[in-house]
Amino acid sequence: MAGKSVTTSRRGILRAGLAAGVALPAAALSARAQGGPDPLITEVQDWARYTGEGVDETPYGLPIRFESDVVRRNVPWLTADPISSINFTPIHALDGTITPAGCAFERHHSGAIELAKPDYRLMVNGLVDRPLVFTYEDLERFPRHSGVYFCECAANTGMEWAGAQLNGSQFTHGMIHNMEYVGIPLKTLLDEAGVKPEGKWIYVEGADASSNGRSIPIEKALDDCMVAFKANGEALRKEHGYPARLVVPGWEGNLWVKWLRRIEVTDGPVESREETSKYTDTLADGTSRKWTWVMDAKSVVTAPSPQVPIRHGNGPLVITGLAWSGRGAITRVDVSVDGGKTWKTARLAAPGQPMQMTRFWLDHDWQGEEMLLQSRAMDDTGYVQPTKSALRAIRGENSVYHNNAIQTWWIKQDGSAENVEVS
Amino acid sequence: MAGKSVTTSRRGILRAGLAAGVALPAAALSARAQGGPDPLITEVQDWARYTGEGVDETPYGLPIRFESDVVRRNVPWLTADPISSINFTPIHALDGTITPAGCAFERHHSGAIELAKPDYRLMVNGLVDRPLVFTYEDLERFPRHSGVYFCECAANTGMEWAGAQLNGSQFTHGMIHNMEYVGIPLKTLLDEAGVKPEGKWIYVEGADASSNGRSIPIEKALDDCMVAFKANGEALRKEHGYPARLVVPGWEGNLWVKWLRRIEVTDGPVESREETSKYTDTLADGTSRKWTWVMDAKSVVTAPSPQVPIRHGNGPLVITGLAWSGRGAITRVDVSVDGGKTWKTARLAAPGQPMQMTRFWLDHDWQGEEMLLQSRAMDDTGYVQPTKSALRAIRGENSVYHNNAIQTWWIKQDGSAENVEVS
Numbered sequence: 001m002a003g004k005s006v007t008t009s010r011r012g013i014l015r016a017g018l019a020a021g022v023a024l025p026a027a028a029l030s031a032r033a034q035g036g037p038d039p040l041i042t043e044v045q046d047w048a049r050y051t052g053e054g055v056d057e058t059p060y061g062l063p064i065r066f067e068s069d070v071v072r073r074n075v076p077w078l079t080a081d082p083i084s085s086i087n088f089t090p091i092h093a094l095d096g097t098i099t100p101a102g103c104a105f106e107r108h109h110s111g112a113i114e115l116a117k118p119d120y121r122l123m124v125n126g127l128v129d130r131p132l133v134f135t136y137e138d139l140e141r142f143p144r145h146s147g148v149y150f151c152e153c154a155a156n157t158g159m160e161w162a163g164a165q166l167n168g169s170q171f172t173h174g175m176i177h178n179m180e181y182v183g184i185p186l187k188t189l190l191d192e193a194g195v196k197p198e199g200k201w202i203y204v205e206g207a208d209a210s211s212n213g214r215s216i217p218i219e220k221a222l223d224d225c226m227v228a229f230k231a232n233g234e235a236l237r238k239e240h241g242y243p244a245r246l247v248v249p250g251w252e253g254n255l256w257v258k259w260l261r262r263i264e265v266t267d268g269p270v271e272s273r274e275e276t277s278k279y280t281d282t283l284a285d286g287t288s289r290k291w292t293w294v295m296d297a298k299s300v301v302t303a304p305s306p307q308v309p310i311r312h313g314n315g316p317l318v319i320t321g322l323a324w325s326g327r328g329a330i331t332r333v334d335v336s337v338d339g340g341k342t343w344k345t346a347r348l349a350a351p352g353q354p355m356q357m358t359r360f361w362l363d364h365d366w367q368g369e370e371m372l373l374q375s376r377a378m379d380d381t382g383y384v385q386p387t388k389s390a391l392r393a394i395r396g397e398n399s400v401y402h403n404n405a406i407q408t409w410w411i412k413q414d415g416s417a418e419n420v421e422v423s
Numbered sequence: 424m425a426g427k428s429v430t431t432s433r434r435g436i437l438r439a440g441l442a443a444g445v446a447l448p449a450a451a452l453s454a455r456a457q458g459g460p461d462p463l464i465t466e467v468q469d470w471a472r473y474t475g476e477g478v479d480e481t482p483y484g485l486p487i488r489f490e491s492d493v494v495r496r497n498v499p500w501l502t503a504d505p506i507s508s509i510n511f512t513p514i515h516a517l518d519g520t521i522t523p524a525g526c527a528f529e530r531h532h533s534g535a536i537e538l539a540k541p542d543y544r545l546m547v548n549g550l551v552d553r554p555l556v557f558t559y560e561d562l563e564r565f566p567r568h569s570g571v572y573f574c575e576c577a578a579n580t581g582m583e584w585a586g587a588q589l590n591g592s593q594f595t596h597g598m599i600h601n602m603e604y605v606g607i608p609l610k611t612l613l614d615e616a617g618v619k620p621e622g623k624w625i626y627v628e629g630a631d632a633s634s635n636g637r638s639i640p641i642e643k644a645l646d647d648c649m650v651a652f653k654a655n656g657e658a659l660r661k662e663h664g665y666p667a668r669l670v671v672p673g674w675e676g677n678l679w680v681k682w683l684r685r686i687e688v689t690d691g692p693v694e695s696r697e698e699t700s701k702y703t704d705t706l707a708d709g710t711s712r713k714w715t716w717v718m719d720a721k722s723v724v725t726a727p728s729p730q731v732p733i734r735h736g737n738g739p740l741v742i743t744g745l746a747w748s749g750r751g752a753i754t755r756v757d758v759s760v761d762g763g764k765t766w767k768t769a770r771l772a773a774p775g776q777p778m779q780m781t782r783f784w785l786d787h788d789w790q791g792e793e794m795l796l797q798s799r800a801m802d803d804t805g806y807v808q809p810t811k812s813a814l815r816a817i818r819g820e821n822s823v824y825h826n827n828a829i830q831t832w833w834i835k836q837d838g839s840a841e842n843v844e845v846s
């Protein structure tokens with residue numbers, strides 16, 4: 001593929017291709033190094049001869065058939081459910097920061113229910129002056145707000161506590177999405193009901209069989225939590241909690257209760273299953289971390305990675321990835337190609353914004369060398385994403401959740417990639 | 424529906440409902456004004472008894488069936504084509520700013536073609552030092568950039584030059600979308616080829632039969648134009664120009680050539696059909712405006728509007744809409760309920776950003792009165808969206824394009840809405 005290779009030079013990214021004698025003077029239709037003119041540009045193609053398809057048959061479209069790789073996937077052995085209850089975002093194949101709803105990860109505990117807007121009710125009760133029941137239509141009448149937030153399952157990357165297990169960024173890091181939400185501040189509804197002075201927590205539950213009840217401190221509830229009914233412009237998808245879900249910016253995905261049914265103001269936490277049996281981590285000394293609400297700063301190189309090997313040969317390589325922090329905004333992401341010995345600061349697509357995803361890129365001149373590819377995120381609290389060994393030293397070996405350690409991809413000379421750990 | 428009505432009060436948005444004797448004390452399960460307890464919140468529903476659906480059967484999902492209103496629509500008589508060549512975004516039903524790709528407007532001139540990545544070629548030729556031909560794979564190797572931009576057809580709202588014609592914001596203003604693009608700056612490719620000093624324009628064309636060739640000044644080409652291959656995280660949709668299209672921030676949608684095939688550097692404009700026969704406007708004095716590239720500041724109340732009447736009765740009403748400017752950032756949007764006699768400044772969901780959509784809201788206490796609902800946008804150049812009469816005074820009666828006039832919806836006492844003009 002020498003004729004098609006592109007190499008860097010100081011004067012131009014692809015210029016060395018010319019130095020190697022691979023000029024592509026299209027006007028003269030001269031040959032590429034490996035043979036005659038490129039008919040794909042010199043000849044009139046079928047798609048330029050005939051009318052393409054109309055679009056009126058696709059009032060709501062799907063991606064083109066060639067993009068069939070860009071789908072949610074699951075790992076059959078991961079949970080005990082007969083049907084998979086986790087489906088991962090294909091982050092290996094995306095760029096930018098917005099996650100398309102159609103392939104955005106979801107996690108459920110009793111299936112995705114169909115709950116129509118006319119049937120939807122939201123109760124606010126407990127330690128309030130006025131218990132209230134809202135219809136969906138009621139919710140649409142309150143002053144709206146919007147925000148772009150990442151939603152990450154606390155168990156994202158959880159399998160990797162045990163070692164380099166899953167072979168692909170979709171599987172190691174794909175329990176996450178980033179969407180623009182529109183809804184009403186939870187504070188609005190709590191103010192409407194009137195929180196009593198002894199109300200210090202809320203307990204939120206969904207309308208599905210699992211109910212997924214969680215306790216949240218009142219300070220967070222009154223801060224930036226939102227009852228959202230739009231994601232990326234349109235209604236929530238069924239699997240994302242249609243018609244309304246809780247949005248808890250920067251905090252564990254499990255708190256973002258879907259098909260939100262009830263908010264009870266309480267004087268203490270309920271200690272539900274989802275915050276005792278689950279969503280706690282046993283440390284080496286036998287005690288457990290709990291109320292580990294905030295998603296720590298984290299990043300991953302989404303490509304190249306096992307599902308997306310380097311296929312184009314030597315020369316310019318775009319290393320792309322995502323970074324996010326539940327504590328605030330990402331300020332910097334560094335990338336290493338030597339397993340953390342040396343680091344280069346990556347370009348951020350845009351300045352980091354609080355509790356939403358940041359896209360980073362590093363433009364690398366790859367000469368076919370093996371790489372141990374890593375990224376390391378920093379947020380505006382000064383927090384730095386830790387190595388796996390540093391994290392294990394603190395948390396022990398029995399954690400399930402909150403694995404935000406630096407991820408390593410071993411890129412081989414043929415461009416293929418494998419999930420590995422480095423000390 | 425008196426029991427369900429919600430009215431405003433100084434102390435709480437819904438509090439007056441209580442003053443009217445419509446308390447909803449959920450814990451006591453007491454009756455709503457019109458009858459017994461609300462079983463939708465007091466009784467266990469089917470969706471809480473049984474497991475919902477798995478999501479592994481939807482690797483790429485679609486919206487829930489209840490949202491079947493939120494689709495692209497067309498206006499059969501609008502163009503001469505046997506198949507509709509314009510399909511409008513359902514802006515009446517969306518909120519936020521991101522347009523979901525599946526229902527994002529599209530406009531074609533010879534159908535939407537299927538062009539696979541391996542078959543894709545992009546030529547840069549003309550007044551350049553080195554004519555070049557890029558494969559899709561080549562494009563993915565250059566340094567990437569991203570940006571959120573609106574894309575508006577210059578003919579958006581064009582039908583309304585002739586009067587208040589189409590009954591719905593989707594039809595009057597739906598030739599527009601707003602997406603996050605990832606791609607490479609056009610400057611990168613032009614620098615790679617080396618623009619000669621006499622190169623003052625570019626001519627861009629697509630791979631479809633219509634080719635849709637347009638001339639663009641070199642300054643704009645080297646400024647913020649992008650060859651984009653991702654929209655809202657994933658590949659462009661077929662109908663949006665897969666696998667690569669030109670992005671020309673703030674400028675006419677027609678310039679955003681889809682299935683981008685060739686960029687020729689020229690010393691002058693080509694004067695193609697798309698910039699002579701089309702995309703020009705005849706003024707009253709018989710001369711024509713041409714090279715009307717920049718999309719002027721514009722806004723519209725998306726709801727309430729003819730497709731989205733007010734159904735909930737008196738009290739709090741959310742008036743929602745969109746604003747955008749091709750010259751920069753929206754700084755302010757005003758809303759009038761009396762046909763432009765008086766104005767209130769709306770809330771912006773977020774500070775305006777250059778050449779991307781801004782969402783605005785006005786929270787209004789509607790008492791069943793008739794309204795002549797309008798919005799008026801301002802951008803950071805000081806430009807103010809004009810009235811229809813002011814615009815017609817300047818442009819005459821024979822324009823097709825660039826109708827950015829203030830839109831009026833006549834909201835009637837029963838909450839229905841109609842497209843009207845006011846002087």
